[in-house]
């Protein structure tokens with residue numbers, strides 16, 4: 001065997017050629033790794049994602065709600081000169097401006113089911129019980145924000161959210177961190193259509209710049225000594241109130257929308273105070 005002129009490649013040659021062109025499985029592993037990172041980290045701050053307070057833009061990217069609130073704070077309303085004026089950023093990832101998020105109407109707060117296993121933070125699809133993450137294609141529904149495995153939502157006949165019975169249209173099933181080019185294209189077309197109709201990603205009327213100033217001053221006073229030591233612990237309980245304020249989007253009456261916007265602005269104002277002290 002062999003001895004016919006050395007046509008059999010040596011191990012060294014094989015290794016070299018592998019380094020030049022990554023195999024498909026290597027490329028898949030790399031893609032999975034970056035997807036896993038995106039599932040676990042806020043792209044703007046690189047901080048770990050808090051799955052109880054996670055929001056998504058129309059591209060299906062995930063952010064901490066806190067990051068978006070901080071980034072949306074109008075700089076001309078800063079309470080003191082030493083308050084942070086720049087959105088949190090590690091300098092390496094995308095900038096907030098590049099996300100295109102201009103108001104809370106451009107994001108949807110996600111409701112991600114917890115597996116309930118003690119001591120873990122495993123998130124699952126409430127229908128298929130699949131573990132949500134980079135290995136499972138996941139989607140969320142607009143407007144309600146409930147998150148499911150893609151396969152589970154495809155099985156549903158009626159266009160009602162299985163968790164909250166809120167109606168949704170198939171075009172408003174948004175893939176989370178889509179890797180598929182077809183999905184990305186579909187999301188772009190969806191957003192174009194919404195913009196043309198004067199709507200935001202969250203299916204709200206695109207008039208984000210109105211009413212913003214009215215909420216100013218709602219969180220005055222209440223500057224007790226304990227609050228000066230506001231840390232993560234102090235900020236976190238406040239976050240728990242957030243879901244109720246963004247739910248019920250299916251009933252887009254002007255009055256309730258206005259109330260919500262004002263409530264959100266008030267919350268932002270409170271947070272700004274907390275953050276300014278921390």
Ligand SMILES: [Zn+2]
Pocket residue numbers: 141144145146161162163164165166
């Ligand atoms: Zn729902």
